[in-house]
Structures are given as structure tokens and as C-alpha cells.
Amino acid sequence: MNNGMEADLERLDAFAAANREAYDGADPFPHTKIDNFVHREVLEGVLAEVEAADREGWSDMDDRYQKKSALNSTRQMGPKTRALIQFLNGQEVIMFLEKLTGIEGLVPDPFLAGGGLHQLRQGGFLGVHADFNFQKHMRLDRRINLLLYLNKDWEEEWGGNIELWDTSMKHCVKRYAPLFNRCVIFNTTDKSFHGNPQPVTAPDGRVRRSIAMYYYTNGRPEGEVSDAHMTLFQYRPGEASAKDKARRFVKRLTPPIVTDWIESRRN
Known part of the structure; x- marks a missing residue:
């Protein structure tokens, strides 16, 4: 990808070398935040395409755990958006991520399973969760998330901030506003x-x-x-309803072989 991206790669390589140890030791799990991730004009072009796009190909998810829209078909995306995604799936970014995270042998996902473009309109949200851990089509283990935000002049009080929670689900340890050209990268595990x-x-x-x-x-x-497994949604303190608590109580009384079968059918 042209558009001056090479200068960004030099900066990112230096960032990876300087922040490898901090990434691994970050609380509550390995992660980092990078502002001005790509050249501003690159993301300006992508944002213009996304704003002008119609609703064809988008999937809507609306339940008690989430309210959002997603598009992972590159055929429905504009040329600048496709070019940026190809870059993010390319050799240079893979090498940067390996240097930053210490995880070798990273493989990108050309199918964008669960990924691609995401949108949250008024009232939109995504509950706290651990991600699905296995890409069935490629038969690979999910290890790293890279989230790049497209929101100009976003105020933190408008919601939509990404929250990182501790393993006990008692505290939000880190919170980042989804600011334009901000990138958040983190390891993905069951916790x-x-x-x-x-x-x-x-x-x-x-x-x-x-x-x-x-x-x-x-x-x-x-x-x-x-x-x-699929996405493992979690309750924040005080969030579970009486109905949810009753469901969890019944689950504790159900033999594991039965609950495993139900979960396999749901997945």
C-alpha cells in the first residue's frame, strides 16, 4: 500500500521494539494503545467511503448482549477500505505484531470472521466478553485483536469506550475512548x-x-x-437479572454432560 504508509511502518517498528516488555506486562492482560496509527489522509479516505456506503451486506446483531452492525464482505467495501484491510493483513503489519507481542507465526484472516467494519448507532453497545477462540474455516487459534477507530472529535461521555476487565469481572482496569486513528491491540484468551x-x-x-x-x-x-467456543459474554457487577441468576442456578444443577451437549448445539 502506498500513500506514505512506509513512514508509519518505521515508526511502528520503533514502537514495537520500545514497548514489547510494557505490552507483555500490561494490566489486566497484554495490550497497548497507539494513537495516529496510520497516516491521517489514509483513514480520512476510508471514513468517507464508510459514511457513504449503503446498508447492503451489513449484519445486525441485537440481543441482550449486543446491539451493533458488522460488515466483513470486502466486495461491499470501497477501494480505500479494501486497501487498508489488505495492508493490515499484510507482511509488514504481521511482522510488527510479532515483534510487539512476542507471538510468532501469526496468520491473518482474509475471511474477516467476526471482524471487518463495525458500527454502533444510538443505543448501540457490546457487552463485556472473551472472544471466540477458534477460526473453524482455517482451523486456527485466535491470538491477537487489532481495533482501529474511525470517530472524529469523539467525547468519552458519549459511550462506546472499550473497557478491559480483570479476570474476576469485578473491576474495569482500563478504558479507552474510540478516537479517530486510535488503535488498541491485545492478546485474546478465555480471560x-x-x-x-x-x-x-x-x-x-x-x-x-x-x-x-x-x-x-x-x-x-x-x-x-x-x-x-463462541463468544463468552460476562456480567458486570450488579448486571445479572433475576432471570439470569435462576438460569445459572439451574445450570449448576444440570449434569455436565447435558450442559456440554446444549452448548455444542448452541455453537
Whole structure:
């Protein structure tokens, strides 16, 4: 990809070298935040395409856990958006991520399973969760998320901030506003709880937009291995309703072989 992206690569390589240790030791799980991730004019062009796009190809998710829209078909995206996604899935960014995270053998996902363009309109949110851990089509383990935000002049009180929670789901440890050209990168495991649970309340019908890219490896460290699962949504303190509590009580009384079968059918 041209458009002066090479200068960004030199800066990112230097960032990876300087922040490798800080990334690994970040609380509550390995992550980092990088502002001005790509050249501003590159993202300006992408934003213009996304704003002008119609609704064809978008998927809407609206339930108790989330209210958002997503598009992962590159055929429905503009040329600048496709070019940026190809760059984010390309050799240079993969090498940067390996240097930053220390995870070798990263593989991008050309299918953008669960990724691509995401939008949250008024009232939109995504509950705190751990991500699905296995890409069935490529048969690979999910290891890294890269989220790039497209929101100009976004105010934190408008909601939609990404939150990183501790493993006990008692505290939000870090919170980042989804500012234009801000990138948040983090390891994904069964305990990397994150989301944007505060509903969007931006004025004038403004939409919270982002690009989500996921990276995989063939296998993962022994301490992170678990059965393949879909998204694991979590309750924040005081969030579970009486109905949910009753459901969890029934689950505790149900033999594991039955609950495992139900979960497999749901997935």
C-alpha cells in the first residue's frame, strides 16, 4: 500500500521494539494503545467511503448482549477500505505484531470472521466478553485483536469506550475512548474480558465506527488451551437479572454432560 504508509511502518517498528516488555506486562492482560496509527489522509479516505456506503451486506446483531452492525464482505467495501484491510493483513503489519507481542507465526484472516467494519448507532453497545477462540474455516487459534477507530472529535461521555476487565469481572482496569486513528491491540484468551458496554449516546445521530482485525496461530501455549467456543459474554457487577441468576442456578444443577451437549448445539 502506498500513500506514505512506509513512514508509519518505521515508526511502528520503533514502537514495537520500545514497548514489547510494557505490552507483555500490561494490566489486566497484554495490550497497548497507539494513537495516529496510520497516516491521517489514509483513514480520512476510508471514513468517507464508510459514511457513504449503503446498508447492503451489513449484519445486525441485537440481543441482550449486543446491539451493533458488522460488515466483513470486502466486495461491499470501497477501494480505500479494501486497501487498508489488505495492508493490515499484510507482511509488514504481521511482522510488527510479532515483534510487539512476542507471538510468532501469526496468520491473518482474509475471511474477516467476526471482524471487518463495525458500527454502533444510538443505543448501540457490546457487552463485556472473551472472544471466540477458534477460526473453524482455517482451523486456527485466535491470538491477537487489532481495533482501529474511525470517530472524529469523539467525547468519552458519549459511550462506546472499550473497557478491559480483570479476570474476576469485578473491576474495569482500563478504558479507552474510540478516537479517530486510535488503535488498541491485545492478546485474546478465555480471560481477556473486554467490550464497550456503555450504550452510545452521541449527539446528532453520530455513529461509532471501527475496523476489527484478528490474527491467529496454529496452536497456542498449553496454559491457554481450551475447547473451541463462541463468544463468552460476562456480567458486570450488579448486571445479572433475576432471570439470569435462576438460569445459572439451574445450570449448576444440570449434569455436565447435558450442559456440554446444549452448548455444542448452541455453537
